[in-house]
Amino acid sequence: MKQVLAIGLLWLLLADYTAAHDPGLSSLTFQNSAEGLTATLVLSVADAEGIAAIDANHDGRVSEAEFGAARPRLEEALLDACELKSGTEVLPAISIATEFDLADGIQVRWLFPAAGGEVTLRSGMLELLPRGHRQFATVVDGSGRTLQSRLLDVKNASLGFTLPQSIDSAPTAPSAVGAGRRGPLAGRWFGLAMLAGLVAIAALKIRRRERSA
Amino acid sequence: MVAIVRMKHIQFSALALLAALLAGCGPGASSSHSPVLSSNQTNAMAALKVSADPMALVLAPHSGDSRTDKQIIQLQQKLPSARQPVPMLEQLGWLFVSKARESFDPGFYTLAEACAACIEGRQPDANEALLLRGHVLQNLHRFKEAEPLARKLVARRGAPFDFGLLGDVLMEQGRLAEAVDAYQMMVDLKPGPQAYARIAHLRWLKGDLDGAVELMREAAGSVSGVDAEVSAWMLTKLAAYQWQQGDTNAARQSAAKALVLQKTFPPTLLLLGKMDLAQGRTREAAERLQLATRANPLPEYQWALWEALRASGQAEAAEVVERNLMKHGAAEDPRTFSLYLATRRIEASRAVELAEQELLTRADVHTHDARAWALAAAGRWEEARRASLSALAEDTADPRLLLHAGCIAEHLGLAAEARLQLEKVVAAQQVLLPSERDLLKRSLEKLMSATNSAGIRASIR
Numbered sequence: 001m002k003q004v005l006a007i008g009l010l011w012l013l014l015a016d017y018t019a020a021h022d023p024g025l026s027s028l029t030f031q032n033s034a035e036g037l038t039a040t041l042v043l044s045v046a047d048a049e050g051i052a053a054i055d056a057n058h059d060g061r062v063s064e065a066e067f068g069a070a071r072p073r074l075e076e077a078l079l080d081a082c083e084l085k086s087g088t089e090v091l092p093a094i095s096i097a098t099e100f101d102l103a104d105g106i107q108v109r110w111l112f113p114a115a116g117g118e119v120t121l122r123s124g125m126l127e128l129l130p131r132g133h134r135q136f137a138t139v140v141d142g143s144g145r146t147l148q149s150r151l152l153d154v155k156n157a158s159l160g161f162t163l164p165q166s167i168d169s170a171p172t173a174p175s176a177v178g179a180g181r182r183g184p185l186a187g188r189w190f191g192l193a194m195l196a197g198l199v200a201i202a203a204l205k206i207r208r209r210e211r212s213a
Numbered sequence: 214m215v216a217i218v219r220m221k222h223i224q225f226s227a228l229a230l231l232a233a234l235l236a237g238c239g240p241g242a243s244s245s246h247s248p249v250l251s252s253n254q255t256n257a258m259a260a261l262k263v264s265a266d267p268m269a270l271v272l273a274p275h276s277g278d279s280r281t282d283k284q285i286i287q288l289q290q291k292l293p294s295a296r297q298p299v300p301m302l303e304q305l306g307w308l309f310v311s312k313a314r315e316s317f318d319p320g321f322y323t324l325a326e327a328c329a330a331c332i333e334g335r336q337p338d339a340n341e342a343l344l345l346r347g348h349v350l351q352n353l354h355r356f357k358e359a360e361p362l363a364r365k366l367v368a369r370r371g372a373p374f375d376f377g378l379l380g381d382v383l384m385e386q387g388r389l390a391e392a393v394d395a396y397q398m399m400v401d402l403k404p405g406p407q408a409y410a411r412i413a414h415l416r417w418l419k420g421d422l423d424g425a426v427e428l429m430r431e432a433a434g435s436v437s438g439v440d441a442e443v444s445a446w447m448l449t450k451l452a453a454y455q456w457q458q459g460d461t462n463a464a465r466q467s468a469a470k471a472l473v474l475q476k477t478f479p480p481t482l483l484l485l486g487k488m489d490l491a492q493g494r495t496r497e498a499a500e501r502l503q504l505a506t507r508a509n510p511l512p513e514y515q516w517a518l519w520e521a522l523r524a525s526g527q528a529e530a531a532e533v534v535e536r537n538l539m540k541h542g543a544a545e546d547p548r549t550f551s552l553y554l555a556t557r558r559i560e561a562s563r564a565v566e567l568a569e570q571e572l573l574t575r576a577d578v579h580t581h582d583a584r585a586w587a588l589a590a591a592g593r594w595e596e597a598r599r600a601s602l603s604a605l606a607e608d609t610a611d612p613r614l615l616l617h618a619g620c621i622a623e624h625l626g627l628a629a630e631a632r633l634q635l636e637k638v639v640a641a642q643q644v645l646l647p648s649e650r651d652l653l654k655r656s657l658e659k660l661m662s663a664t665n666s667a668g669i670r671a672s673i674r
Contacts, residue, residue: 131541
């Protein structure tokens, strides 16, 4: 142990050689919900700044207004940065939305169509982030229980997992992250869900009426 | 006992100490630079909720075949059932540090920092965690954050490595007089390669090249054979000093010894590539630098490779390297990237911004030099001159730094000063990159036409 310690400390002088500015850390959580498949990225503002210049006035702080102005660029840059495959079929993201929080950094949420079976997630955004960046990827079920996790980096940017053919998880409430750009299908999915809800309510009412009769 | 700063510098050290005392209201408090993103917006560990469970990061499956990889995997397997996890976490943290330098992948420092967080979770404020975290912060160039941790360790237990960490963070912040004191304590408590290597670097910073060679040779000779990479690094540093002295044969010999220990060690390949380039062996230089850059794609490496590719007539390959440098340089190493931009006279305002941001965390002579050179590129010559004087404050005999100072003085018509600096550069011009040697030549020509000096004419030849 002492040897490991001594060797490690010998390299304190190496700041010039490694020139290691903080490579950063982010999290990517993948969840199968009633809405579809969602991937949620949380990354620091500094890392997001490297993807789309956000701090417009270069004062060292990102404000809500600056984030609002940069949001379209950030979403554009990240839209295809989370790649999902079901078997060999590429599942394009239905929508992307971003949210800014001074304390927690930036949250990005992709919505994919529902899928089952063998699924592969590839984090293409690691190529946009600083060398050495690590991303803690987690697959959770509808109740938030971790099914699988892996630390991704640019050389190991994929995570494979199996999803049940039908969604067996409890539906989750719609995310608070909803202010961002939505793809053309998003409205249709929302409309279909609303229609299904109305049909279900109508069916329940009819059944109650029949019972009371 | 090893004296850090040798006799000829004692008078200067006293002045430096006085300057450091006065510095409390000086450059560190400057408000003329634009701030970088505030700490909670830059520090991923602090900003992200993912760090709420650092153990998940520490135990995330690791792969690899090296000795370090195997040790990491072994500890990860033992940790979950360990009755006393702190010693294991400490050891794992240092193994991640080893892995970071072995692979030139700074991402492993994130994992080492997570180990420190795990220790703190079990033993708040533990010395083991402070030292590990301090070391990580130092390597991630978060010097100001590392300083209080080092001071706490020094006050609490004062072990040699604690003084080493303190000296390192002070040195990087340009507080050399204080760093001297810390290193002196370190070497008094535990003479050895760790202390010698640091003192050699400090001597070089103070302009004592012969003293640096002497002590780095001592350091390289006294390190145990346990870590070949550490020996290779010390031999490479020694070779760099010898090359600057003009002893190319000795430098090549030291570098060859380093390559025996680590046959593709990127710092050694970088140095040898530069030496090849200086000797006109452009093809060999390009090949070596390709290899080095592949392993460690920092701006310093890419810049040298770009020069070698251009010099060897591989213009298209050079363009590819430059595109990559322009894309990632600012994030990888803003200071060197700023120097690159300023030397190429492109995006001068960006170069200034990067240097000024770096100065907020790393106010040493090299960052003052980067700012001076960027300001010169932006045409702000008077400001450049003031920054250049800060860069010269420690008498550092770095040819690049002196070249910039000389060029700035020449542009401002300060012929005597320009001549003084540029003649020092001429004596060690082999260590400059081709574009910098062209710059030296042009400045000397301008100076010669202004002063008609026979000595300068001889230098150009």
